[in-house]
Amino acid sequence: MSEFSLNLTDEQLQIKDWIHEFAKDVMRPAAQEWDDREEFPWPIVQEAAKIGLYGIDFIMNAMSDKSGLTMPVAVEEIFWGDGGIGMAIMGSGLAAAGISGNGTPEQVIEWVPQCYGDANDVKLGAFCVSEPDAGSDVSSLRTRAVYDEAKDEWVINGTKAWITNGGIANVHVVVAAVDPALKGRGQASFVIPPGTKGLSQGQKYQKHGIKASHTSEVVLDEVRVPGRCLLGGKEKLDAKLARAREAGRTGEAQPAMKTFEATRPTVGAQALGIARGAYEIALDYAKERVAFGKPIIMNQSIAFKLANMATQIDAARLLIWRASWLARNGGFKNAEGSMSKYHASETAVRVTEDAIQILGGYGYTREYHVERMHRDAKIHTIFEGTSEIQQLVIARAISGLRVE
Numbered sequence: 001m002s003e004f005s006l007n008l009t010d011e012q013l014q015i016k017d018w019i020h021e022f023a024k025d026v027m028r029p030a031a032q033e034w035d036d037r038e039e040f041p042w043p044i045v046q047e048a049a050k051i052g053l054y055g056i057d058f059i060m061n062a063m064s065d066k067s068g069l070t071m072p073v074a075v076e077e078i079f080w081g082d083g084g085i086g087m088a089i090m091g092s093g094l095a096a097a098g099i100s101g102n103g104t105p106e107q108v109i110e111w112v113p114q115c116y117g118d119a120n121d122v123k124l125g126a127f128c129v130s131e132p133d134a135g136s137d138v139s140s141l142r143t144r145a146v147y148d149e150a151k152d153e154w155v156i157n158g159t160k161a162w163i164t165n166g167g168i169a170n171v172h173v174v175v176a177a178v179d180p181a182l183k184g185r186g187q188a189s190f191v192i193p194p195g196t197k198g199l200s201q202g203q204k205y206q207k208h209g210i211k212a213s214h215t216s217e218v219v220l221d222e223v224r225v226p227g228r229c230l231l232g233g234k235e236k237l238d239a240k241l242a243r244a245r246e247a248g249r250t251g252e253a254q255p256a257m258k259t260f261e262a263t264r265p266t267v268g269a270q271a272l273g274i275a276r277g278a279y280e281i282a283l284d285y286a287k288e289r290v291a292f293g294k295p296i297i298m299n300q301s302i303a304f305k306l307a308n309m310a311t312q313i314d315a316a317r318l319l320i321w322r323a324s325w326l327a328r329n330g331g332f333k334n335a336e337g338s339m340s341k342y343h344a345s346e347t348a349v350r351v352t353e354d355a356i357q358i359l360g361g362y363g364y365t366r367e368y369h370v371e372r373m374h375r376d377a378k379i380h381t382i383f384e385g386t387s388e389i390q391q392l393v394i395a396r397a398i399s400g401l402r403v404e
Contacts, residue, residue: 001329002066006321008073012065016073022053023081028369031082034212035372040168041085041212042122048089049119053078056113059096068328072269072320079273083376084212086270091164091213092116094384095125097263098173102189102231111191115171123194126169128160128218139184143220145176147234152227154190156220159202162383166216167201170194174220178237185244189231198223209375263384264337265323268344271380272316275348278355278373279309285359285368302358309351316344335397342390345380352377 008016026047034041048054062071079086092115099111115125131141143158156176160166172192179186192199202217227234283306286297296302323340326332352374356363363370381387395403 002068002325004322004325004329005067008069009067012067012070012073015070016077019053019074019077020080022048022051023077027078027081027085031085031212031369031372032366034082035084036211038206038211040165040214041088044085045088046119046122049117049122052119054089054092054116054122055118056096056116059093059112059116063100066328068265068324068326069321071266072272072317072324075266075269076273076276076317079270080277081273082212083270083274083373084210086273087164087210087213090266090270092123092125092169093266094127094164094263095169095171095173098127098175098189099191099231101262103191104231104233107191107228107231111171114194115169117170123170124165124168125171125173126163126165126167126218128163128166128172128174130162131159132161132217141175141177141187143174143176144180145174145178145188145190147178147227148224151224153224154227154230156190156192156198156223156225158220160218160220162205162215163218165214166218167199167204168214168216172199172218173231174218179241179244182241182244186241188237190225191229191231192220192223192225193229196223196225208378209372210379261332261337262327264341264390265320265327267380267384268316268320268323268340271341271344271348271377272313272320274373274377274380275309275313275316275344275351278352278370278377279306279313281368281370282306282309282355282358285362296358305354305358309354312347313351316340316347319343335394338385338390338393338397341380341385342387342394345377346387348377348380349374 026044030041030044045054052058062074075090078089096112096115100108114123117123131143133142143156143160145154145156147154156174158176160174171194174190174192175187176190177186178188198221200219202219204216207215230237286302286306287295289296297306319340323332323336326336352370355370356374359368359370362368365371392403
């Protein structure tokens with residue numbers, strides 16, 4: 001167990017500065033173009049791959065850090081650059097986390113690198129959980145996986161919704177029901193290898209924010225995958241299902257929930273980066289903008305707003321760092337992961353809105369980044385567990401009761 005410290009190591013500080021330069025020099029200047037185009041920013045992701053920011057080596061280095069802080073530090077800087085391009089760079093990480101959290105060591109070694117490819121041949125991963133009628137309620141998934149024992153294959157049918165990199169990814173990780181009667185306890189995760197027949201992209205969503213990130217439906221029509229594509233293996237799944245049938249439920253986390261729990265502090269770090277970016281723009285503007293003979297920051301109405309923004313941003317970072325450390329050193333004790341994601345996402349929405357207000361008319365135009373940051377921030381209160389779901393998780397943790 002590593003000792004918790006707020007002092008970053010020299011290596012972590014170097015990573016922070018390295019990513020910040022990429023965010024400042026490459027991401028920020030391109031952000032408006034890719035927001036307008038609403039297309040996946042392949043050239044920017046390829047640049048990230050060339051410098052080693054997008055790739056298996058970087059992800060494994062960040063995930064192996066015993067302090068847990070390398071990942072949130074890196075993600076904050078990426079999303080300081082831009083939320084949409086940041087999601088394009090980080091989107092494959094959810095698939096990698098789904099494989100790492102549910103797969104065997106052999107499956108992790110085989111499939112996680114294929115979610116990224118290399119600098120000369122960039123690949124993408126997609127994690128497919130949500131459905132048109134099952135977002136927050138992941139226990140109600142209709143996508144079904146049926147085992148064909150004669151061929152040792154799983155046959156998967158269903159439609160997934162709101163999938164980052166959906167349809168354009170090389171590797172899709174799909175959560176499906178194998179025993180619908182057990183609801184969330186009867187689910188399993190599957191890797192869908194590149195080029196598998198029956199998997200296709202459905203509608204591509206036109207979104208309010210993070211427009212540079214590709215989001216679409218994924219349609220699975222008689223998709224057949226080998227038995228080895230069941231994450232964790234059939235023996236482990238059969239044992240889990242047997243326990244669930246005997247006891248009515250088990251204490252084991254659902255495959256989707258295991259992934260979301262592990263990534264919540266990272267999602268909080270995404271929101272934090274956006275919030276910090278908007279705050280810094282607003283602070284600089286307030287120092288330079290003169291009204292009634294003095295910089296507007298000299299007015300308490302502006303100065304106090306900025307003081308609140310700075311305080312909430314720092315509080316969000318502390319919650320994220322604590323949760324990230326706990327995730328690597330003993331696990332969450334009291335829904336700390338949900339706390340960090342909930343506070344950071346709500347903070348990002350407030351801070352970006354306040355930034356627009358401070359910039360006034362300029363803040364409402366595309367001349368400054370804050371209007372886009374405001375649009376990019378909002379999704380963090382919705383995806384990977386809405387703010388209301390985070391409150392529910394926290395309420396259950398602090399009460400010890402199943403609050404509905």
